[in-house]
Amino acid sequence: MHVRTPWLSKAYTALGAKPQLVFLLILLIKSYLAWFVIFEHSPGMAPLISEIPFIIALFCLIEYFASKRKMVIYLVVNLLLTGIFFAVIMYYKYYGVIVTYHALQQVNQVTAVKNSVFSLLDPYFLFIFTDILLFAYVFFRQRKAESWKQLNQRSSRRGMLLSIFTLMIVVCLMNILPNRASMNERVKAGEMGILNYEAYTIFSSEKVDPVDQSLITQEAINELKGIEPVAPEDAKYNGAAKGKNLIIIQMESFQNFLIDLKVEGQEVTPTMNKLAHEGFYFPHFYQQVGQGNTSDAEFVVNTSYYIPPRGAATMMYVDKALPSLPKLLQAEGYDTATFHTNVVEFWNRGELYSSLGFDRYYDAEFFGEEDVIFFGASDEVLYKKTAEELKRMHASEQPFYSQVISMTAHHPFTIPLEKDQITLPDRYKETFVGDYIRSQNYADRMLGKFIDDLKESGIWEDSLIVIYGDHLGLPIYSLNKEEKALMAEIHGREYGYTDMINIPLMVIGEGVTEPAVFDQLGGQSDLLPTIANLMGISLSDHIHFGQDILNHQNNILPQRYYLPSGSLVSSHSLFMPGEGYEDGTQYSLSGDEDSAGSVTEDEYNRALELLHLSDSYVLQLPDKKPAE
Numbered sequence: 001m002h003v004r005t006p007w008l009s010k011a012y013t014a015l016g017a018k019p020q021l022v023f024l025l026i027l028l029i030k031s032y033l034a035w036f037v038i039f040e041h042s043p044g045m046a047p048l049i050s051e052i053p054f055i056i057a058l059f060c061l062i063e064y065f066a067s068k069r070k071m072v073i074y075l076v077v078n079l080l081l082t083g084i085f086f087a088v089i090m091y092y093k094y095y096g097v098i099v100t101y102h103a104l105q106q107v108n109q110v111t112a113v114k115n116s117v118f119s120l121l122d123p124y125f126l127f128i129f130t131d132i133l134l135f136a137y138v139f140f141r142q143r144k145a146e147s148w149k150q151l152n153q154r155s156s157r158r159g160m161l162l163s164i165f166t167l168m169i170v171v172c173l174m175n176i177l178p179n180r181a182s183m184n185e186r187v188k189a190g191e192m193g194i195l196n197y198e199a200y201t202i203f204s205s206e207k208v209d210p211v212d213q214s215l216i217t218q219e220a221i222n223e224l225k226g227i228e229p230v231a232p233e234d235a236k237y238n239g240a241a242k243g244k245n246l247i248i249i250q251m252e253s254f255q256n257f258l259i260d261l262k263v264e265g266q267e268v269t270p271t272m273n274k275l276a277h278e279g280f281y282f283p284h285f286y287q288q289v290g291q292g293n294t295s296d297a298e299f300v301v302n303t304s305y306y307i308p309p310r311g312a313a314t315m316m317y318v319d320k321a322l323p324s325l326p327k328l329l330q331a332e333g334y335d336t337a338t339f340h341t342n343v344v345e346f347w348n349r350g351e352l353y354s355s356l357g358f359d360r361y362y363d364a365e366f367f368g369e370e371d372v373i374f375f376g377a378s379d380e381v382l383y384k385k386t387a388e389e390l391k392r393m394h395a396s397e398q399p400f401y402s403q404v405i406s407m408t409a410h411h412p413f414t415i416p417l418e419k420d421q422i423t424l425p426d427r428y429k430e431t432f433v434g435d436y437i438r439s440q441n442y443a444d445r446m447l448g449k450f451i452d453d454l455k456e457s458g459i460w461e462d463s464l465i466v467i468y469g470d471h472l473g474l475p476i477y478s479l480n481k482e483e484k485a486l487m488a489e490i491h492g493r494e495y496g497y498t499d500m501i502n503i504p505l506m507v508i509g510e511g512v513t514e515p516a517v518f519d520q521l522g523g524q525s526d527l528l529p530t531i532a533n534l535m536g537i538s539l540s541d542h543i544h545f546g547q548d549i550l551n552h553q554n555n556i557l558p559q560r561y562y563l564p565s566g567s568l569v570s571s572h573s574l575f576m577p578g579e580g581y582e583d584g585t586q587y588s589l590s591g592d593e594d595s596a597g598s599v600t601e602d603e604y605n606r607a608l609e610l611l612h613l614s615d616s617y618v619l620q621l622p623d624k625k626p627a628e
Contacts (some may be wrong), residue, residue: 019070019074023077024052026131027055030081030082031085032047033089034085037092038189039190049193051193053175054172054196054199055195058081082132085194096562098186102311175191175196179579180200182578183579184565184577185197210620211613218544221543221545222547224556224606224610227547227554230552232538236550241536242535244464246399247464248301249466250298251469252405252410252473253470253471253472254409254473255469256469257491257499258437260276266422268441269444275467275508278508280516280518284502285504285522286569287471287523288306288559288560290307291307292312294407295313295347295352297524299313300313301325301403302322302326302356302528303324304542304544305322305618307561309560313352315348319351320623321621321623324356325401328542330357333398334400336357336402337360338361338362338402338403339389339405340376343365374407379443382404383453384449384450391457409443411473413440414435415439420441421441424437460510461510466531467508471503472501476497498587498588505527507530509534512534518549521571523555525557526546526548533550534550543617545610554571556603558610564577568599568607569589573587573588581604586598
């Protein structure tokens with residue numbers, strides 16, 4: 001005899017009698033959970049007004065069209081909408097933006113970074129799936145209630161359903177149409193409702209007509225940036241590193257606050273601190289990456305173009321023959337190579353390197369599976385084997401350009417304990433901030449060994465060394481209350497958006513640089529023109545959206561990810577728009593909200609035009625030739 005518990009019988013009865021109301025209540029609760037995570041203010045009645053009409057419209061379609069397996073369809077719709085709410089929560093916790101269907105092209109990367117995904121999970125997020133587990137148990141393990149069968153057989157008033165559906169669609173459109181012009185995606189989702197926003201992104205056409213290529217000139221770009229070109233003969237440091245090797249070291253998740261940071265008297269990054277004091281140090285340097293993170297940094301640094309409006313550059317732009325730093329240096333007789341311990345297929349890097357024109361790449365096949373951390377060999381292996389290969393390249397007496405991509409200090413920063421050589425106070429233990437500091441301390445030590453190898457082999461004195469962080473490591477949206485308190489302790493004030501995207505830049509070259517701190521604003525798009533000046537390479541035939549930050553003070557840095565669209569950094573402030581400029585928010589770069597200087601509306605409009613020009617220019621580049 002099959003015995004059913006009383007509470008399960010009651011659940012059966014409720015589902016059979018009014019499944020629409022049960023699922024409606026469940027999805028309303030889930031929508032409130034998503035709103036509480038994403039939006040800073042209390043949602044109030046907003047989910048009820050914006051999310052419920054969308055859900056009711058879906059239920060009307062089920063009632064109108066489904067005559068069989070209606071309960072199964074309700075369960076599937078519940079699972080689908082739950083998945084959307086959960087994806088929105090998780091994506092926001094890392095990227096700080098509202099996920100859309102465009103991110104589906106990123107799905108194949110998720111398994112490789114599953115540790116990062118799991119680290120973002122707060123236990124209460126999983127409550128969003130509780131009802132699904134219960135329904136699965138009921139559906140597969142219990143006898144189907146007679147009321148379920150009656151539900152499938154029950155005839156619905158189709159005319160009334162059409163009326164309700166039409167009314168709900170009208171309400172949805174009233175939420176969507178007046179708010180289409182909002183620049184900030186989070187503001188737009190808050191005004192439309194999360195589900196309405198997701199639907200809007202699917203059905204809306206955001207295609208923008210490109211600017212005619214003949215109108216995209218360096219003069220037009222310089223005018224938008226507000227800079228006057230400097231003749232090569234008048235430029236400071238022009239050709240100072242001519243003929244030297246170029247080694248670019250891209251540090252994984254390395255933020256600027258680490259420089260000179262001490263915890264309980266211990267230097268966290270002594271190698272980077274020494275480099276900052278011995279060479280050119282740019283403390284006001286900012287990331288310009290997008291969905292592709294590290295690979296986007298590689299793209300921006302090597303092209304001086306901005307990331308695409310959607311997707312990673314390695315997915316959207318690699319079918320183009322990209323003008324690039326490797327190609328500029330090859331024209332000067334350089335051998336070019338890039339080093340990364342992951343498989344080259346990750347983030348489609350093989351196609352990126354082909355488009356950039358690197359002579360060759362070194363990936364997991366070269367570095368092997370020795371001392372694997374996360375998804376590739378450790379920084380220790382990276383630097384050891386790279387140093388050996390650079391010695392071989394140096395012995396050929398042909399100058400070379402090598403980009404070295406570090407990786408061990410990768411989110412979620414849980415390196416093996418045996419690699420940990422810094423002792424942190426108890427308040428840092430088992431925290432995101434503490435793990436980050438431990439990882440960066442290890443990465444810094446391995447960098448120090450690499451530099452020692454370069455000096456021992458004579459490569460250091462013959463090279464220009466450029467070191468920068470690829471992107472942030474500690475998103476504000478990922479930190480809990482205790483971790484935010486630790487960051488406030490480190491900064492001496494609240495940890496803010498400007499701190500989050502601030503990465504360091506060091507340039508070191510014997511006979512080229514001296515100890516100096518440059519206070520001007522810079523970003524990753526500025527590296528190509530700055531390096532070109534140092535190496536005496538003409539950019540007369542290379543359109544670039546960055547600037548030589550050794551010779552220009554004023555700057556505009558458009559941002560496209562981790563911050564809302566329309567965000568930008570100028571010499572004094574970070575600006576984040578609301579619906580537009582008028583209701584935007586200014587954040588002082590110094591952290592002092594009373595300090596003078598703010599982004600003007602003219603700068604805001606010019607930043608948007610710069611993004612449009614970059615998109616237009618790259619999309620109109622010729623396609624690269626197929627590999628022979």
